[in-house]
Amino acid sequence: MDRSSENSLLGVDAELARRVRNMAAALSARGIEIKVTSGKRSAERQAALWANRANNPYPVARPGTSKHEQGLAVDLVPTGIRTSNASSIMGEEGERAGLQWGGRFTKPDPVHFEMPDSGALVLNGSKIIAQAKEQASGVRVLAALGVTALLIHLLKD
Numbered sequence: 001m002d003r004s005s006e007n008s009l010l011g012v013d014a015e016l017a018r019r020v021r022n023m024a025a026a027l028s029a030r031g032i033e034i035k036v037t038s039g040k041r042s043a044e045r046q047a048a049l050w051a052n053r054a055n056n057p058y059p060v061a062r063p064g065t066s067k068h069e070q071g072l073a074v075d076l077v078p079t080g081i082r083t084s085n086a087s088s089i090m091g092e093e094g095e096r097a098g099l100q101w102g103g104r105f106t107k108p109d110p111v112h113f114e115m116p117d118s119g120a121l122v123l124n125g126s127k128i129i130a131q132a133k134e135q136a137s138g139v140r141v142l143a144a145l146g147v148t149a150l151l152i153h154l155l156k157d
């Protein structure tokens with residue numbers, strides 16, 4: 001991806017950026033280059049887009065409800081060689097990379113890709129598992145200390 005695309009990824013969720021780069025590599029291998037035209041948006045930026053939504057060819061989410069404001073969405077367009085079905089190929093590769101494609105929304109937004117809520121759950125889930133493992137190893141340490149204390153106690157008697 002070009003520098004402007006990388007700049008547009010600044011501030012978005014790290015896992016989202018990783019999935020977008022994977023998607024870009026897969027698309028590049030299929031002859032489609034993409035550009036990130038929008039990443040994380042400030043509340044002001046979303047409000048400005050909302051105010052001007054009548055002139056936007058794509059649906060605009062009400063301020064406070066866009067995943068762009070949380071850094072969990074990007075807008076992507078194909079550049080260079082365009083095949084007539086570039087958009088559906090992008091949707092296919094985006095979904096393969098673990099993103100939710102706006103092309104499937106009730107109001108289709110084919111340039112929009114976001115982290116699925118289930119993806120966030122998976123990430124939160126792995127955090128919870130990591131925490132549980134930490135706590136379990138803490139319990140093992142405490143148990144080991146308990147055995148040591150018991151041995152010391154027994155040796156003293």
Ligand SMILES: [Zn+2]
Pocket residue numbers: 038068073074075111112113
């Ligand atoms: Zn979008």
